[in-house]
Amino acid sequence: MGRDYFLDKDIIIGKDGNIYVVYSNINPFGYVYAYLKYIYTGKGIWKGYERALKYYGVHNLLKVNQEFVYEPCYNVSFPIIYESNVLKHLRPEDKIKEVIKSPKNILENIALEIYDKIGVRNIGITGSLLAGISHSSSDIDFVIYGIKDGLDFLNSFNGFERDEDWILETSKNYGISIEDAKELYDLRVRGIYKGVKYSFLFVYPYPLKYCDKVCKNVGEGEIVADISDNTYSIFYPSIVVLDNISLLKGEITPKTLTSYEGIYSMLLFKSKRIHARGMLMECNNGESILIIGDRNVKGYVRRLL
Structure with missing residues (x-):
């Protein structure tokens, strides 16, 4: 049995058929902090899904057409999905177990190769692979759980090939210079391996208290x-x-x-x-x-x- 609480980078399949990404370890009663990422249109390259959130960043998230809830503790509104609308709760740590046991395609085989090279075990796979809508050109998004494993990874892994596209896209999306975007880039957490783009994300492995301060x-x-x-x-x-x-x-x-x-x-x-x-x-x-x-x-x- 997987854990029954939501963590950052988990994925939710809604009863509306849309795909949401959890972005917080805080678990309010009755809903989950999650943003809408994919909508099924039958036309998208992700097995008929298209991206609702085309570019990352708070300024882009605010444009997504989904439910927001005002939180007086933080004096701001957050995108959410009600628990009553959750059809499936997908966990990155479950996906890595599936891949280790029986990789189903080239992308999962490459994910397994990367996994074998980095030597981290408190790890999962999120993104389109976890959601089950990946295609041949999809990225591989890994999740590393906990402070120790995260720091051990950053101190021992040097990365593979540089992803120059990320620098250009970040410069354009955030309206910053190429030089500033280069300062934000780190090959350890984002790069290319055998022609496939990868990222490493880090998640604190425990739920956090709701509204612990105002x-x-x-x-x-x-x-x-x-x-x-x-x-x-x-x-x-x-x-x-x-x-x-x-x-x-x-x-x-x-x-x-x-x-x-x-x-x-x-x-x-x-x-x-x-x-x-x-x-x-x-x-x-x-x-x-x-x-x-x-x-x-x-x-x-x-x-x-």
Whole structure:
């Protein structure tokens, strides 16, 4: 029996026939934080499915036509699917077991080759392979669970071939320079193996408490700061602890930075000092946060050291 709770990067098949991706380990009562990724039209290359979310990023997610729920604890609306509308709950760790036991196509054989090379066992496969709609040119999206396995992987794996397309697409999608996009790229987590694109994503392996703190927007903030703890930067959302902070703009000085833009994860992991802009938030536990990915402030993170 698989776990009965939802984790980031799980996939949901809705009763509407559409495919959703879970993006949080928080499990509210009655619904799941998940975004709509594929809609069945009969015309798409993913076995008749087409992408509802064509490009990643919070600014694109807001354009997707799905249910959003306002969360007063976070003062923002999130895309969700009600549990009553869940037909199937697909888990990445179950898919890797299937592939190891009996790979069914060339893509799964390549996934098995990569799996054998990296030496990580707390791992799964998500994306179109998990959803069962992959085609011959699909990417392979791996999920690595836990801090230890994630850090061991990053310290031992050097990657394969460079994916230049990702740099160009990220530059165009986020409206940033090619040089800034190159700073975000990391061959260990995104590349090409035998002509197939791969990615490695990291998931904290346990559910988190719903509404553990209440936060409110304070306004736009801009900082230069050191990163004193990057342990949770590899997960989604990316969280780092700040030190030696210079407040360039804003009413409060944040002690942590949280990024809901996944492209900044590896940059935060590798950086010692950053320049960042985002939404300042103050929470009832006394915590002050700079949020990257707020809909009202187009934030960014740039590496200084």
